[in-house]
Each structure stands twice: as C-alpha cells, then as structure tokens.
Amino acid sequence: MYKLSMIQVISVFCTSFLPLLFWLYPRYAVQSAGIDGQWAVVGVVLLGLYVAWIHGLLNLRFPNISGADVPSKVYGRFLGKIITSMYMPGYVLFLSISVYSFSITLKSFLPLTPRLATVIGIVLVSALGAIYGLESIARVASIFFPVTLFVIFITYGFSLINSNLMGIYLHPVSITKTMYGSAQLLPVLFGINMFLLLSPYYDHLRRNSVWLPLIGMGISGSTLILVYLGTAQFVGFQGILVLTHPTEFVMQLVRVPGILIERFGVVLVILVTLFQGVFISNHLWGISLTISKVFDIEKKQKWLVLPVATAVVGIFIFIPNQQVGDIIVQRILVPLSWLYLIIEPTFKLLLSYVRRVGTAQPEKYATRREEESSYQRRARQSTSRVSSRRTKSPR
Amino acid sequence: MNIHLKNGSTIVFCIFALLGLPGCWDYQKIDMRSSMIGMAVDPAPDDPKQIKVTFQFPEMSQGGGEDGPMAGAEASSTKSYTNLHAVGDSLADIARKMQLQMDRNIDMSDIRCIVFSDQLSQVQLKGITEDLMRDTKVDKLGFLAVSHGTARDVLDADVPSGAPSDALGKKFSINSSQRGYSLSQRLWEFWRDSTRPGVAPLIPVVASKTADADTEGQASGTGVLETGGAEVYQNYKPMLRLSKDETFALNLLDGNVKNMGIQIPLGEGVLTLVEAHDSSHLRCDLSGPKPVMEAHIHVQAVLGRRPSGGPESISPAKLSQLQKEAAAYMQLEMTQTFRKLQEAGTDVFGFSRMYLQGHPEKEQFVKANWNEVFKQAIPRITVDLHISSKGSLI
Numbered sequence: 001m002y003k004l005s006m007i008q009v010i011s012v013f014c015t016s017f018l019p020l021l022f023w024l025y026p027r028y029a030v031q032s033a034g035i036d037g038q039w040a041v042v043g044v045v046l047l048g049l050y051v052a053w054i055h056g057l058l059n060l061r062f063p064n065i066s067g068a069d070v071p072s073k074v075y076g077r078f079l080g081k082i083i084t085s086m087y088m089p090g091y092v093l094f095l096s097i098s099v100y101s102f103s104i105t106l107k108s109f110l111p112l113t114p115r116l117a118t119v120i121g122i123v124l125v126s127a128l129g130a131i132y133g134l135e136s137i138a139r140v141a142s143i144f145f146p147v148t149l150f151v152i153f154i155t156y157g158f159s160l161i162n163s164n165l166m167g168i169y170l171h172p173v174s175i176t177k178t179m180y181g182s183a184q185l186l187p188v189l190f191g192i193n194m195f196l197l198l199s200p201y202y203d204h205l206r207r208n209s210v211w212l213p214l215i216g217m218g219i220s221g222s223t224l225i226l227v228y229l230g231t232a233q234f235v236g237f238q239g240i241l242v243l244t245h246p247t248e249f250v251m252q253l254v255r256v257p258g259i260l261i262e263r264f265g266v267v268l269v270i271l272v273t274l275f276q277g278v279f280i281s282n283h284l285w286g287i288s289l290t291i292s293k294v295f296d297i298e299k300k301q302k303w304l305v306l307p308v309a310t311a312v313v314g315i316f317i318f319i320p321n322q323q324v325g326d327i328i329v330q331r332i333l334v335p336l337s338w339l340y341l342i343i344e345p346t347f348k349l350l351l352s353y354v355r356r357v358g359t360a361q362p363e364k365y366a367t368r369r370e371e372e373s374s375y376q377r378r379a380r381q382s383t384s385r386v387s388s389r390r391t392k393s394p395r
Numbered sequence: 396m397n398i399h400l401k402n403g404s405t406i407v408f409c410i411f412a413l414l415g416l417p418g419c420w421d422y423q424k425i426d427m428r429s430s431m432i433g434m435a436v437d438p439a440p441d442d443p444k445q446i447k448v449t450f451q452f453p454e455m456s457q458g459g460g461e462d463g464p465m466a467g468a469e470a471s472s473t474k475s476y477t478n479l480h481a482v483g484d485s486l487a488d489i490a491r492k493m494q495l496q497m498d499r500n501i502d503m504s505d506i507r508c509i510v511f512s513d514q515l516s517q518v519q520l521k522g523i524t525e526d527l528m529r530d531t532k533v534d535k536l537g538f539l540a541v542s543h544g545t546a547r548d549v550l551d552a553d554v555p556s557g558a559p560s561d562a563l564g565k566k567f568s569i570n571s572s573q574r575g576y577s578l579s580q581r582l583w584e585f586w587r588d589s590t591r592p593g594v595a596p597l598i599p600v601v602a603s604k605t606a607d608a609d610t611e612g613q614a615s616g617t618g619v620l621e622t623g624g625a626e627v628y629q630n631y632k633p634m635l636r637l638s639k640d641e642t643f644a645l646n647l648l649d650g651n652v653k654n655m656g657i658q659i660p661l662g663e664g665v666l667t668l669v670e671a672h673d674s675s676h677l678r679c680d681l682s683g684p685k686p687v688m689e690a691h692i693h694v695q696a697v698l699g700r701r702p703s704g705g706p707e708s709i710s711p712a713k714l715s716q717l718q719k720e721a722a723a724y725m726q727l728e729m730t731q732t733f734r735k736l737q738e739a740g741t742d743v744f745g746f747s748r749m750y751l752q753g754h755p756e757k758e759q760f761v762k763a764n765w766n767e768v769f770k771q772a773i774p775r776i777t778v779d780l781h782i783s784s785k786g787s788l789i
Contacts, residue, residue, distance in 0.1 A: 035758050113420040113421050128408065167748075169752055235590075238590040
C-alpha cells in the first residue's frame, strides 16, 4: 500500500477542510459575534486544535484500519455501519455547499459563464483525481497547499504590516457572544474527519498520529486568524457585514508592489481553483471509500466516485442563492459539524477506552521514552556482544 | 483498464479541459471591448432622484474617429478621449443606456478616476458609491475626486497630457507618496470609511481651469486640472470644505506629509523648509471630565531659505530659535484646522477607532455620540520640528 510522507499527510489534512467557509467566514464571525468576531475566530481555532487532537488519538488507537471501519470495531458491526452511514448525507451536502461557494467566487471573475459549467468542470477534474486515488491527490496537495499558503501569508501579512492595526481589539466584549460565534463558525473545520481515513496510509511512528493533525491545524488556524485580522483591518468589521465574500474582496484590493503580478484577480482565480480542486478530490475519494466500506464493495470504490460527484452537482443545482446557502450552513451544517467533529468522535474515543478496543499492537503504542529504552536495550545488547567478543579475542 | 487506453483517455480529457482556458463564455476579443477610464457623476437636471453620468473612453485611433468605441458619436480628431453621457437611476441603468450609443462592450475594470459633483444629494452619492462597490467588474482601486459645480467639466478639460481622468489618476498616485495640499482617496477607502462609526471620509477637490481662463480655448492642451483642498463627508453628505492650507495642516496632523516644501511666515520674512517629512502619534483619552485628543507631530526638514535671507551658515542657538517659532506657527495652523473640524463634528482622523480599539464595549456609544464627543474634545497638539541643516549655503 502507498504510504504518504509526513508533508503529504499534513497537506492532505489541511486541504480537506477550510474551503467551505474560507471566502465567507469573516462575515459569519461578525454576524454571530459582532465586534468580538476576531475572538470567535480564535475560539474556533482552539476548538479545531481539540478536534485535531481527538482525531489524532483515534488514529493512534486504530492505526491499521480505515476510519470508516472504526465505528464497527467500537459500536459493533451493525451499529457501526449505521453510524458510518450517518456521515454520508452531511458530507455530500457539505461538498455541494462548498462547490456553490466556489461557483459564486468564480462568477465574479467570469460573469457570463454559467455556474453549472464551472462546477461541472471542476468536479470532473476532481473526480478524475479521486479515481486515481490517494497517491495522486497527496502528490498534488503537497505542491498546491504550500503555494496557496505562501500567497495567502504574503498577501495578508503585507496588508497587516502596512496597517496601523487599529482594527484589532484588545479584549473581548462578551464571552458568551464570543463562544456563540465560535460555535457558529465550527463548519469551517468540516472535513477534518478525513484524517481518520488516512490512518492506514502513513507510517505510525512516535505518536505522529497526534502531532501531525495538530501541526496541520496550527498552520490552518494561523491562516484563519491572519486572514480575519487582515480583512477586518482592511475593511473594518462593519464593512465585513455587507460583503458576501470578504476574503476574496480583500485579496483583490491587495496589490503587492514590486511583484510582477499587478492584477491579483488572475492569481486569485488560479489559487481558488487549485485549492478547491484538491479539496473536492479529497472528499470525493473519502466519501466513495466510506460508502464502499459500509456496503463491503471496496473493489468498486473508484467507480463510486462518479455517482457521488453526480449527487454533489445535483444538490448544487437546487441551491438558488447565497441566502439559501447561508441558511443551510447555519441551520443544518452548524449542528452537523458539532455532531461529526466533536460529539461523535469524542464519544467513540471514550467508548474505545472503556471497551478496551484498539487495533494498535502494544509496541505501536510505544511512547518516545519507551522507544528510547528499547533502543538503549538493543544498544546494551550489542555492546555486551562486542565486549564478549573482545573477551574472546585474546584467544 | 488497458494502460494505453487509460493514457489516451487522459490526453483526450486534458485537451478537452484546455477549451476552458480562454475563459469559457467570457471570452471577448480585445477590439470588442472599450475600456472606461474615467467617470463623472452629476445630479440630473430634471429629476432629483436621477444622476447624470459621463463615461470617458480613450480614443485609440488618433485622428481617425472611425474606430472609436461608439457609432457616430462626437469623437473629435484632436482629442485622445471621448466622453459619453447618460441619465439614469442606477449604474446598471446608465451602463445599459450608454451601451446603446456604443458598438463595443463597456469594460469598467480599469477606472482611473471618478469625479463626483458636490451638488449630489446624500441619496444620490450613497446610491452610486454602493452601486460601484457592488458591481464586481468595477475597479475598486480607482481614485475619487470632488468638483465644485459640474463634475463633467473636469472630464471635458483639455489637458496637454491626454485624457483628464488619466492625468488625475497619475496625479493622485503621485500624491499617495507625496502628500501636501491635496490627498488621495480610493473608491473602496471612501466606502469603507463611510461604514465606520464616527469616521468622516475625505475626498480631494479638483477644479478645471479651462472654463475660467479661456472659454474660447479650443486649441489642444490649454487646460489645467488643479487639485488642492478636500471635501469632508459624513454619511455621504458634504459637511465642510477644507482649503489647501487646511488640507496641508490636516496632512501634517495625520503624518502624511512627505518630501514637501513648506513656507512659514516669521516676522517680516518667510522661512522656507524643503524635503519636509512628518510622522504623527495620535491618542484619545476619555477618562477625564472632558475628552482630550492628543496629537504629537514630529517634522523633519532641511532649511531652504531663512527669513532674513543670505546664504551664510547660522548659529545653533539661532537655529533652535527658528525651530521653536516655526513649530509654534505649525501648531497654531493645525489647531485652527482641528477646531474647524470640531465645529462640524467630523472626526477625519479616526480618533473613534483609536478609542474603540481599547474599549470595544463602547461600540454603541461611539455610534451614537461620537460627533458630540469630538466637538467637546480638548485638542492638545504638540509639534517637534527638527531642521537638519544649519544654513542655506549654496
């Protein structure tokens, strides 16, 4: 089986969430937390670290099997399959909304192109990636993710350095409002569950299952905070409220002097498409893999990508406007994100501890200290062998 | 699947995907687009709800007129631009009417300058600004200017450098790094400042000199576009006009003066400072019985000409005396400008933002009462002038 490198794991992990709300989350933050929007974003990043840690612990406990098989081990075969299937509709809806958000972003650059054409184009390319499998996705992600990250950091870092930082408030006004804002922003982390599916595809060494998602979340969380602060600094939190896609708006205004590309719009189109393409590919692969595990048709996994992609485009067609998209996110995806990202994984992990279920071998649980001690043991054995040889050598 | 079939189908797919590269449905031939570089907005003469908008297009074929952006319009053979007018309720309405006069598509993605008339009502200015912000095809980085009377006159000016809107765009982009008697404001910045509680945005004033100087002047390149002064707005309503000197004082207060020459009348003569740069530190304190707004300005300049004239070097004591007197003069100018702004209750400096940064819980208070707070505030302006040369040796 193809094993991902550490960079590839982080890249696939990071490109499997964020795009749902990336272009609009500053508006959601201000809508739900008002002037405390920046603290709501910090709150959701802290929640993200918790979610990443929980998923890391799950992978540490179940290193050899796919995340889609874990519920069967923990809850029992029948209940496990039902719980795994529970993820399907939410994820297809989530993907449709993300695709919708992408289509709206591109519509501002290509006003005469029907959104359906843009969406079919990107879903076709992503489906091809998903059919090729995780190896292709991971290779592409490990190239695109650093590029996207670099451009975002340059853009927003530049805007923050050149500003007087007066759009950053020194303390929160209301803790309850901030917490409410963070809770409403949780769908920005939708997709972290993908990390469970990666479990069999990388080498589990030295608790890397725990720190890899934490590093990924740290990078993505810093991006989230930086982008929010940059946006708030540029247009003010009152301005964010009336912008449909605040992130995209600010990116178009920032022109980094001295860099060849004066018109940032073109770069933005390329960037959005790259990021979104990898993201959709990740999830088409993930959803089709999970369906194949539920119905025990793993050999047909790659062909399941096509019906899943069709379902995503099908749901996308029925979203008439941004307001309906917002309502779906706030009424359906917010509660679902709490269920998928926090409640169910935490319960699953606790139950696995209680039931003492886990697929890891005792030595795979080895902590660094234990590994060192085993290394020292081997070293001691080898030195004793050498010394015994030395004692024999005079002969 | 057969490996050859797989590779073949991938190549076919990639070739098919290449078809999307020209921009799908949005492909437009370059000669089918007409780039709008300037825009002037006036109130409509008959209907108070409508606006009259002038669009300026560059004339690519000098002296031809046949290849102009419009069919049978007033394309002059001597001018490098063409102006078209339309009256309507909104930007979309006007663009639609304008399109009827043209044989190419209007491209608004490269607007250099938008000139507003100061006669526009609050509703008209708010409406057109929001329309411009809402339209994704409009360049939000275009510069704004306000004209006393008719904005269209500015775009009709016969400036030697070509199209007036292009000349204004260049002028304001120079001003971005070298501010003095004028300032620059981009479309999105004006909109952004209008959404901020307690902040009063500014638009630089521009005037066309052709009409006053020589009404008969039909020869190309006789006109002048003069920028200087600023109009202060609040909620899209013009509140106050600042003169050139007041705008300079405002720029000093804001720390925006760079590489400027300053004339300071001292006694009988005039002190000239060159290459003046300034930085400012603004602070707002509402803890006392009366709000205090502090501004500490640090100005650095080179001595140009002394009040008494003469090229010889001067003593350090005399230089120090000059510094004190010049700083006192600047302080007086700035305080007068500050008081004028206070009378109108227009905080153009963004003291409200400074206060809000440390007290975000006072958001509603700032929204409701900031104008009054600003009016009652005690200004404390201190100037620290440093002249970096001791004399005007040639």
